[in-house]
Amino acid sequence: MSSIQLVAGNSNRPLAEAIAAHLNQPLTVCQVRRFADMEIFVEIQENVRGRDVFVVQSTSFPTNDHLMELLIMIDALRRSSARRITAVVPYFGYARQDRRASGRTPISAKLVANMITQAGADRVLTLDLHAGQIQGFFDIPTDNLFAAPVMVRDVQERMDTNNVMVVSPDVGGVVRARALARRIDAPLAIVDKRRERPGESEVMNIIGDVTGRSCILVDDIVDSGGTLCNAADALLEKGAKEVYAYITHGVLSGGAVARIAGSRLKELVITDSIQPTEAVRVAKNIRVISIGSLIGDAIARTAHEESVSSLFD
Numbered sequence: 501m502s503s504i505q506l507v508a509g510n511s512n513r514p515l516a517e518a519i520a521a522h523l524n525q526p527l528t529v530c531q532v533r534r535f536a537d538m539e540i541f542v543e544i545q546e547n548v549r550g551r552d553v554f555v556v557q558s559t560s561f562p563t564n565d566h567l568m569e570l571l572i573m574i575d576a577l578r579r580s581s582a583r584r585i586t587a588v589v590p591y592f593g594y595a596r597q598d599r600r601a602s603g604r605t606p607i608s609a610k611l612v613a614n615m616i617t618q619a620g621a622d623r624v625l626t627l628d629l630h631a632g633q634i635q636g637f638f639d640i641p642t643d644n645l646f647a648a649p650v651m652v653r654d655v656q657e658r659m660d661t662n663n664v665m666v667v668s669p670d671v672g673g674v675v676r677a678r679a680l681a682r683r684i685d686a687p688l689a690i691v692d693k694r695r696e697r698p699g700e701s702e703v704m705n706i707i708g709d710v711t712g713r714s715c716i717l718v719d720d721i722v723d724s725g726g727t728l729c730n731a732a733d734a735l736l737e738k739g740a741k742e743v744y745a746y747i748t749h750g751v752l753s754g755g756a757v758a759r760i761a762g763s764r765l766k767e768l769v770i771t772d773s774i775q776p777t778e779a780v781r782v783a784k785n786i787r788v789i790s791i792g793s794l795i796g797d798a799i800a801r802t803a804h805e806e807s808v809s810s811l812f813d
């Protein structure tokens with residue numbers, strides 16, 4: 501590990517520390533702070549010349565600040581002659597506009613990929629991208645890790661998997677949900693949301709029989725919590741015994757935590773790809789599991805030029 505160097509921005513210091521502890525490698529001393537006018541000031545305070553540097557920074561809220569910190573840190577490392585710079589972005593923000601779904605819209609995910617590359621990153625290591633094809637927006641090697649093994653371990657430790665039904669909250673999430681269902685050998689159901697006519701409210705149909713089942717909703721992002729809470733209600737109305745959710749990125753904006761606390765969801769399990777707020781930490785039906793070891797293992801394998809994909813075999 502001696503030639504690797506871990507650098508952390510301000511977005512998720514506890515996760516960076518967990519990764520550092522897993523790798524038994526201290527975080528590089530650096531300053532990432534603000535000028536009086538809130539511009540970002542960066543100074544790497546250790547020699548990184550010729551080193552294999554991993555910059556840990558989720559582009560979570562406040563997204564623009566954290567993205568800019570990441571870009572400036574990469575610039576500082578490039579100008580300091582780091583041998584290789586890997587942007588470790590556990591939560592890749594700006595991923596939801598990933599195609600021109602309608603006229604006069606951007607492809608923000610591609611723009612952000614260009615910015616990270618132009619700043620000087622040589623590789624990207626990320627987790628449960630909103631859409632797998634975002635990897636192709638980078639013209640540098642990009643590893644998209646999956647939280648599934650960490651979630652599967654948690655499910656197997658806590659639930660009777662014989663009565664579990666894995667559920668995708670929308671048609672777009674089927675591949676992700678199926679991957680988890682396969683790992684725990686459980687059947688799959690799908691929430692099919694439809695607006696029959698413009699102006700009418702959405703109808704939720706459940707594809708699959710959830711009667712008497714412990715349902716596990718699987719998704720990449722929980723933001724307002726609307727998708728999740730509506731899906732939980734629909735499943736309970738169709739006879740599900742109870743509903744849990746395993747979601748990689750707990751964006752949890754605005755009143756999401758209160759909404760989930762007041763919902764019929766038995767428990768929401770998220771990872772620490774985004775640093776949990778105090779409200780999340782004290783919420784009775786939200787639990788955080790760590791992906792620090794998984795990311796640490798992926799960093800070690802990258803540094804040793806070993807397979808990263810075999811982490812998921």
Ligand code: R5P
Nearest residue numbers: 720721722723724725726727
């Ligand atoms: C949608 O494609 C995503 O996978 C999530 O389902 C969505 O971003 C969740 O958003 P919210 O919590 O605001 O309903």
